Amino acid sequence: xxALTLDENTAARIAQAVDDGFDAQIGFLRDFVAIPSLRFQxxxxxxFVADALRARGYSVDDWTIRLADLESLPGFGPxxxxxxxxxxxxxxxxxVEVKGRSLILQGHLDVVPEGxxxxxxxxxxxxxxxxxxxxxxxxxxxxxxxxxAIFALxxxxxxxxxxxxxxxxxxxxxxxxTGLGALSTLQRGYRxxxxxxxxxxxxxxxxxxxxxxxxxxxxxxxxVHVAVAGEGSNAILAAHDVIRALQxxxxxxxxxxxxxxxxxxxAHPLNFNAGxxxxxxxxxxxxxxxxxxxxxxxxxxxxxxxxxAEIEACVAAASRDHPFLSNTxxxxxxxxxxxxxxxxxxxxxxxxxxMQSAYARTFETDAPLQERKMTAxxxxxxxxxxxxxxxxxxxxxxxxxxxxxxxxxxxxxxDLTRMLAFFIAEWCGLNPRNQRDAGDxxxxxxxx
Amino acid sequence: xxALTLDENTAARIAQAVDDGFDAQIGFLRDFVAIPSLRFQxxxxxxFVADALRARGYSVDDWTIRLADLESLPGFGPxxxxxxxxxxxxxxxxxVEVKGRSLILQGHLDVVPEGxxxxxxxxxxxxxxxxxxxxxxxxxxxxxxxxxAIFALxxxxxxxxxxxxxxxxxxxxxxxxTGLGALSTLQRGYRxxxxxxxxxxxxxxxxxxxxxxxxxxxxxxxxVHVAVAGEGSNAILAAHDVIRALQxxxxxxxxxxxxxxxxxxxAHPLNFNAGxxxxxxxxxxxxxxxxxxxxxxxxxxxxxxxxxAEIEACVAAASRDHPFLSNTxxxxxxxxxxxxxxxxxxxxxxxxxxMQSAYARTFETDAPLQERKMTAxxxxxxxxxxxxxxxxxxxxxxxxxxxxxxxxxxxxxxDLTRMLAFFIAEWCGLNPRNQRDAGDxxxxxxxx
Numbered sequence: 060x061x062a063l064t065l066d067e068n069t070a071a072r073i074a075q076a077v078d079d080g081f082d083a084q085i086g087f088l089r090d091f092v093a094i095p096s097l098r099f100q101x102x103x104x105x106x107f108v109a110d111a112l113r114a115r116g117y118s119v120d121d122w123t124i125r126l127a128d129l130e131s132l133p134g135f136g137p138x139x140x141x142x143x144x145x146x147x148x149x150x151x152x153x154x155v156e157v158k159g160r161s162l163i164l165q166g167h168l169d170v171v172p173e174g175x176x177x178x179x180x181x182x183x184x185x186x187x188x189x190x191x192x193x194x195x196x197x198x199x200x201x202x203x204x205x206x207x208a209i210f211a212l213x214x215x216x217x218x219x220x221x222x223x224x225x226x227x228x229x230x231x232x233x234x235x236x237t238g239l240g241a242l243s244t245l246q247r248g249y250r251x252x253x254x255x256x257x258x259x260x261x262x263x264x265x266x267x268x269x270x271x272x273x274x275x276x277x278x279x280x281x282x283v284h285v286a287v288a289g290e291g292s293n294a295i296l297a298a299h300d301v302i303r304a305l306q307x308x309x310x311x312x313x314x315x316x317x318x319x320x321x322x323x324x325x326a327h328p329l330n331f332n333a334g335x336x337x338x339x340x341x342x343x344x345x346x347x348x349x350x351x352x353x354x355x356x357x358x359x360x361x362x363x364x365x366x367x368a369e370i371e372a373c374v375a376a377a378s379r380d381h382p383f384l385s386n387t388x389x390x391x392x393x394x395x396x397x398x399x400x401x402x403x404x405x406x407x408x409x410x411x412x413x414m415q416s417a418y419a420r421t422f423e424t425d426a427p428l429q430e431r432k433m434t435a436x437x438x439x440x441x442x443x444x445x446x447x448x449x450x451x452x453x454x455x456x457x458x459x460x461x462x463x464x465x466x467x468x469x470x471x472x473x474d475l476t477r478m479l480a481f482f483i484a485e486w487c488g489l490n491p492r493n494q495r496d497a498g499d500x501x502x503x504x505x506x507x
Numbered sequence: 508x509x510a511l512t513l514d515e516n517t518a519a520r521i522a523q524a525v526d527d528g529f530d531a532q533i534g535f536l537r538d539f540v541a542i543p544s545l546r547f548q549x550x551x552x553x554x555f556v557a558d559a560l561r562a563r564g565y566s567v568d569d570w571t572i573r574l575a576d577l578e579s580l581p582g583f584g585p586x587x588x589x590x591x592x593x594x595x596x597x598x599x600x601x602x603v604e605v606k607g608r609s610l611i612l613q614g615h616l617d618v619v620p621e622g623x624x625x626x627x628x629x630x631x632x633x634x635x636x637x638x639x640x641x642x643x644x645x646x647x648x649x650x651x652x653x654x655x656a657i658f659a660l661x662x663x664x665x666x667x668x669x670x671x672x673x674x675x676x677x678x679x680x681x682x683x684x685t686g687l688g689a690l691s692t693l694q695r696g697y698r699x700x701x702x703x704x705x706x707x708x709x710x711x712x713x714x715x716x717x718x719x720x721x722x723x724x725x726x727x728x729x730x731v732h733v734a735v736a737g738e739g740s741n742a743i744l745a746a747h748d749v750i751r752a753l754q755x756x757x758x759x760x761x762x763x764x765x766x767x768x769x770x771x772x773x774a775h776p777l778n779f780n781a782g783x784x785x786x787x788x789x790x791x792x793x794x795x796x797x798x799x800x801x802x803x804x805x806x807x808x809x810x811x812x813x814x815x816a817e818i819e820a821c822v823a824a825a826s827r828d829h830p831f832l833s834n835t836x837x838x839x840x841x842x843x844x845x846x847x848x849x850x851x852x853x854x855x856x857x858x859x860x861x862m863q864s865a866y867a868r869t870f871e872t873d874a875p876l877q878e879r880k881m882t883a884x885x886x887x888x889x890x891x892x893x894x895x896x897x898x899x900x901x902x903x904x905x906x907x908x909x910x911x912x913x914x915x916x917x918x919x920x921x922d923l924t925r926m927l928a929f930f931i932a933e934w935c936g937l938n939p940r941n942q943r944d945a946g947d948x949x950x951x952x953x954x955x
Contacts, residue, residue: 172788175796178727235791273790279626281910295784295799299747334790336743339783340620342721342800342843343683343883344909346782347622351743352790395790435791461792 063159063488069220070420070481076217077210077477084210084476085193085469087111091202092186092195096168098140101232104168105146108230111209112150115216117228120149124243132246133445136237136273136397147243148230152212158223159488160252160409163448164479165241165438166205167234170197171461178463192458192466199457199467204257205230207455207472211479216492223488227251234438236273236395241438245446253410253486254442254450257475259457259467262418264411266430266451267321267402268437269328270357272366273395276301276374278338278349280383292383294349295338301389302333302351304377308369309355319358321402321432328434329356352394356434359400367393401440407449410486414453417481421474428453453478511607511936513929517668518868521932524665525658525925532658532924533641533917535559539650540634540643544616546588549680552616553594556678559657560598563664565676568597572691580694581893584685584721584845595691596678600660606671607936608700608857611896612927613689613886614653615682618645619909626911640906640914647905647915652705653678655903655920659927664940671936675699682886684721684843689886693894701858701934702890702898705923707905707915710866712859714878714899715769715850716885717776718805720814721843724749724822726786726797728831740831742797743786749837750781750799752825756817757803767806769850769880776882777804800842804882807848815841849888855897858934862901865929869922876901901926 096104109121124145129135173183173196181187186195193203208228215221227249231240258265278294278301309331322328332354339346357366371391378384403411411428418428442450456471458464544552557569572593577583621631621644629635634643641651656676663669675697679688706713726742726749757779770776780802787794805814819839826832851859859876866876890898904919906912 171792174788174792175727178795235789271791279623293781295781296747296750299744302744332791332793333741333743333787334792334794335787336784336794336797337786339781339800340622341683341909342782342802343719343780344619344622344782345780346784347626347911349784352787354790461789463795 063485065484072218073214073480074477076214080210080213081473088206089186092198093184095184096170101169105148109148117150128246129242134441136395139394147240150228152226154223155490155494160486161225162487163227163251163254164208165229165256167231169232169235171235180464191469194466196465199259199465200460201258203467203472204454207257207476207479211476214480219492220489221492222483223490238438241441254448256452257454258437258452260452260454261456263429263431264451264453265433268433270398270400271396271436272355274353275392275394276351277390280347280387294346297383298349298351301377304373305331308373322358325432331355359402398436401443403451410449413486414482417478420481421478511933513932520666521662521928522925524662528658528661529921536654537634540646541632543632544618549617553596557596565598576694577690582889584843587842595688598676600670600674602671603938603942608934609673610935611675611699611702612656613677613704615679617680617683619683628912639917642914644913647707647913648908649706651915651920652902655705655924655927659924662928667940668937669940670931671938686886689889702896704900705902706885706900708900708902709904712876712878712899712901713881716881718846718848719844719884720803722801723840723842724799725838728795728835742794745831746797746799749825752821753779756821770806773880779803807850846884849891851899858897861934862930865926868929869926
């Protein structure tokens with residue numbers, strides 16, 4: 060399927076409208092990044108997005124996620140923590156006349172922890188712009204992308220047009236831990252002919268992504284006074300022995316991966332990570348407990364139940380002859396991502412074709428969009444694997460995501476905004492803004 | 508020096524008085540153990556002791572410890588945490604007529620953390636008595652000992668006598684981490700001819716004790732998204748490499764210890780312990796930081812400055828060729844015990860002789876008191892090393908101190924109370940209670 064016609068004149072007006080709104084867009088992004096939307100604390104950031112969508116006249120759906128609604132759905136991952144205030148926000152544009160294809164634009168606003176703030180050059184939640192980059196936790200992953208989507212729609216309006224198809228701007232949480240935010244929008248019934256997630260990709264297409272399993276190793280043992288340390292067993296040291304065993308499993312799986320049809324040519328696609336540790340209570344007590352939060356990658360097509368069984372068997376084997384662990388083997392608690400890998404199917408080709416056109420127009424290039432095989436994962440899997448909605452990521456240039464001094468290149472944000480505006484125009488088609496009845500408050504899109 | 512005379516008749520009355528007060532003593536101990544006097548939270552427990560001492564008519568000194576008063580004193584260890592509400596409590600008995608030798612009875616009420624409560628058979632701060640044992644964090648280490656000292660004095664009063672010398676009942680904090688509570692009583696000027704600390708020892712004498720150094724290993728590095736784990740460096744794994752190096756140093760020091768005049772015959776007297784770990788923020792981020800709280804034993808006579816230099820050199824050597832640590836070597840932060848070892852000198856012989864007599868009378872035995880060389884440490888070092896006050900520990904039978912289901916044998920508590928009462932009588936001498944002017948409210952000791 061080819062793009063709907065976007066004439067040069069309209070395209071020029073759209074491009075100009077992006078530029079005209081860009082200062083406001085950067086201010087909006089700065090305010091958004093300044094909200095520390097860490098896990099289980101996303102409320103104020105969702106308020107910020109919902110207010111912005113309401114101010115533009117979209118129909119806003121803002122609901123509290125109920126775990127009971129999601130538990131039986133494919134892709135569900137268990138939650139450890141207080142999920143009672145978890146919300147999703149969707150702003151919907153309803154077209155006056157349908158000419159094109161409907162679209163989901165999804166951004167997640169949950170951010171990973173900032174770590175020790177003394178490791179940051181600038182404070183993580185007080186964004187600074189320097190040499191064309193905006194610094195801040197979440198600036199790249201992925202508040203800049205979400206804001207680009209909102210401002211791309213604004214630019215269309217400013218250019219006197221609006222999408223001629225249904226568009227859902229979806230603001231979700233939990234992308235970094237379970238994906239339940241995206242899953243909740245699908246459970247709620249949001250569907251479209253394509254879903255674009257402007258994750259930071261430096262304008263590459265997320266062609267394939269691994270899956271991931273999260274689990275906590277929970278070690279418990281017998282503590283003693285350090286005076287008789289030899290009699291006790293050190294849970295912190297025992298945890299390390301289990302980590303080493305899991306590194307062995309990681310090596311096994313990567314060896315197997317060399318035979319994978321998609322990932323066979325990717326070096327070390329599967330990463331095991333012992334990402335967080337907490338153990339013991341006192342320097343002078345032999346530690347009796349240790350918890351390690353782990354992440355293990357899985358290949359597209361790898362069965363998750365089998366993968367979990369292999370991990371549990373690996374932990375059991377490491378414990379069998381271990382002085383500490385043999386009596387009290389560690390628990391493996393599945394406490395987050397239970398995510399399958401995902402490979403973009405041919406059903407995405409029409410949307411990719413339109414994105415190619417928008418890319419060519421934005422960068423005035425004939426070069427094809429680059430595709431990449433990710434060793435991480437995104438929410439696209441829910442759309443693509445379980446709901447038949449072609450979904451992919453394309454987004455700005457960012458650095459140090461999940462690290463200190465995370466930053467996003469503001470020129471790439473401007474380019475992305477323009478590209479998304481072109482994509483929306485060609486995918487959804489355009490209606491003139493003046494077609495809308497001025498008295499129809501509900502449907503009028505005001506400019507932010 | 509021999510014991511002052513304690514006639515059989517008075518001894519029998521004292522023994523009976525201990526028994527008469529024992530139910531109340533156990534109730535008092537239970538209430539005391541129920542107060543979770545964890546570090547930096549000792550206030551309510553100090554209130555409890557101060558109230559009990561006031562109720563008995565002792566002069567009570569209850570003061571807030573100022574770090575500035577202590578920093579230049581020998582044995583000082585640095586504090587990490589809020590020390591602004593740290594207090595010491597001393598209750599003093601002033602004799603009407605001095606016949607014997609003055610005495611410090613010191614107990615610490617700080618307790619080590621209880622760890623995961625699900626590992627306890629009974630709740631750690633809701634003491635249960637079962638089969639003659641009282642269970643609870645701090646029951647053995649060392650609230651039972653402190654309570655025995657208070658109730659030994661009560662028993663004397665109930666028997667119609669009181670010490671014929673100055674006695675200080677000293678309730679201190681920080682024994683488990685720096686010893687600053689004991690140090691503060693010495694800075695405040697409390698002195699005596701001997702100091703007895705009824706730490707749980709199953710009626711052995713603390714003949715010699717090691718010293719200890721506390722330090723935090725602080726690792727900081729460059730975090731990355733797990734998608735590119737190979738580019739980052741895992742601070743949790745790097746911490747383990749440093750721990751292994753310090754275990755090597757521990758082995759070296761223990762090899763040297765075989766030549767030590769006192770500890771040469773003790774197997775593995777020096778324990779290194781990695782007791783608490785905290786690192787990373789997110790399962791899917793390669794951890795950029797890790798803190799490990801460590802304890803290393805030192806021998807009596809081992810120079811602490813040299814010991815610290817050896818530890819720092821060991822950490823530096825482990826970092827030199829390390830992929831993660833070579834760029835950012837760990838910090839070694841001295842954050843607690845800077846404690847020399849201590850060997851009981853001949854100046855303690857008179858007090859030990861009197862304790863031998865009290866022991867013989869309590870257990871109706873001719874057996875000598877057993878002495879032990881400790882691989883842990885107590886506050887005795889401050890008295891003995893820096894203030895010329897002979898100091899030793901002797902106390903009840905306890906199990907699982909610093910562990911789950913810590914417990915103290917209540918029969919041993921009864922025996923200890925009787926033994927301490929005999930010791931006080933023979934060390935301090937006795938005055939009849941009726942010698943005291945009934946109108947002298949300040950000096951009258953009421954029974955608790």
